[in-house]
Amino acid sequence: MMMCRCGGIGRRSRLKICRVHARAGSSPASGSKASRDFRVDSFEAFCIYGLERGMCMDRADFSIYSITEPPFKIYGLAVANSEKREFHRLTDDIMEKMPQYQFLGRRAVGGRVRFITDSMEIYICMTLAGAKEDINIPLSGSAGADGYVGIGKEAKYLGYIAPSIHTNQEITIEKIWKKNEEGLSVITINLPRNEHLLGMEVGVCKGSMIKEAPDYAIEKPILFYGSSITEGGCASRVGNAYTSMVCRWLDANYYNFGFSGSARGETEFAEYIADFPEKSLFVYDYDHNSPSVEHLLHTHRLFFQIIRKKNPFLPVLMISRPDSDKAGAKERVAVIQKTYEEAKKAGDKMVWFLDGREFFGELGRTECTVDGTHPNVLGFMRMAEKIYPVIRDILYDAGGNG
Numbered sequence: 595m596m597m598c599r600c601g602g603i604g605r606r607s608r609l610k611i612c613r614v615h616a617r618a619g620s621s622p623a624s625g626s627k628a629s630r631d632f633r634v635d636s637f638e639a640f641c642i643y644g645l646e647r648g649m650c651m652d653r654a655d656f657s658i659y660s661i662t663e664p665p666f667k668i669y670g671l672a673v674a675n676s677e678k679r680e681f682h683r684l685t686d687d688i689m690e691k692m693p694q695y696q697f698l699g700r701r702a703v704g705g706r707v708r709f710i711t712d713s714m715e716i717y718i719c720m721t722l723a724g725a726k727e728d729i730n731i732p733l734s735g736s737a738g739a740d741g742y743v744g745i746g747k748e749a750k751y752l753g754y755i756a757p758s759i760h761t762n763q764e765i766t767i768e769k770i771w772k773k774n775e776e777g778l779s780v781i782t783i784n785l786p787r788n789e790h791l792l793g794m795e796v797g798v799c800k801g802s803m804i805k806e807a808p809d810y811a812i813e814k815p816i817l818f819y820g821s822s823i824t825e826g827g828c829a830s831r832v833g834n835a836y837t838s839m840v841c842r843w844l845d846a847n848y849y850n851f852g853f854s855g856s857a858r859g860e861t862e863f864a865e866y867i868a869d870f871p872e873k874s875l876f877v878y879d880y881d882h883n884s885p886s887v888e889h890l891l892h893t894h895r896l897f898f899q900i901i902r903k904k905n906p907f908l909p910v911l912m913i914s915r916p917d918s919d920k921a922g923a924k925e926r927v928a929v930i931q932k933t934y935e936e937a938k939k940a941g942d943k944m945v946w947f948l949d950g951r952e953f954f955g956e957l958g959r960t961e962c963t964v965d966g967t968h969p970n971v972l973g974f975m976r977m978a979e980k981i982y983p984v985i986r987d988i989l990y991d992a993g994g995n996g
């Protein structure tokens with residue numbers, strides 16, 4: 595079991611300074627409090643800002659559990675093993691078949707932890723394999739987890755936990771989230787996107803009630819397959835990705851198979867999706883990762899056909915890229931539309947298409963991305979607002995949640 599260490603600052607109020615532990619070779623984020631206090635070659639970062647916000651208390655105040663223990667439920671991962679320190683969205687067999695997913699498949703993106711508690715404070719201790727710099731994403735988005743209270747459209751943001759420094763070495767961090775309302779609540783923790791999760795502990799105040807969360811309203815998972823946009827780049831928090839927002843509003847279980855630069859409509863992955871048990875909907879938008887229009891033309895329809903052959907009644911939603919102002923975008927949209935239209939002509943009543951060119955709208959369109967490609971929070975919100983009602987109607991009106 596991983597250890598989250600805190601150093602004491604005396605007996606007053608049982609407060610402690612949380613320490614972020616990293617090995618030699620780490621470097622603090624530019625401009626951070628840690629960067630003013632520590633050398634690059636060796637440091638132990640004291641999380642003073644956490645104490646100022648009342649987030650640092652003694653672990654002894656909490657009943658602490660590994661997230662793999664009851665009553666916690668883990669969703670969206672193929673592997674969740676605290677002893678082996680593995681929290682992966684793909685199984686070893688598919689990663690062996692497709693070596694390009696050996697690193698990305700070990701990410702915990704799309705993974706969630708759910709439970710019910712009446713504790714007013716939630717203690718989180720998280721260990722990551724690193725906290726590497728991503729030029730377009732803050733650490734809260736690339737290496738952070740975040741939490742929500744409640745379910746469906748009533749869910750409210752609770753807090754986030756993320757390293758305050760960049761490092762290529764293993765790092766353990768801890769934080770306390772404070773609820774605003776008393777009583778029993780469903781808590782959902784969204785696991786980190788970029789960095790490999792090695793372990794997580796959750797604590798509730800001693801004497802508090804904690805129990806298993808109810809199943810999702812849509813328990814059969816939605817499967818998303820696509821690019822880094824599908825994966826959540828460049829949301830400021832993992833809960834701000836469109837996949838997360840849509841499924842949170844729906845109270846739907848899901849798996850995120852968005853892969854930065856790697857999802858290219860491979861037949862092996864189409865077979866993996868086709869054989870995936872108990873799915874309610876398949877959404878794919880790997881347009882961005884296809885190296886050319888020709889590649890998209892040769893793979894997009896075939897990918898759909900492989901899945902449809904084994905899943906004749908599975909709802910399938912095809913989506914085109916949102917940044918449609920770039921060269922070649924119209925030709926790519928035409929390829930995806932062709933797959934959709936040919937399926938409809940063949941009598942397929944369980945297929946839908948969404949034109950990504952409509953996601954960002956006209957007013958403020960250029961403000962919707964970080965780099966002209968990857969959505970920021972505004973871009974993801976506009977995507978979610980367009981995608982949510984379509985998926986809702988598919989699942990509830992077309993019988994996809996039957």
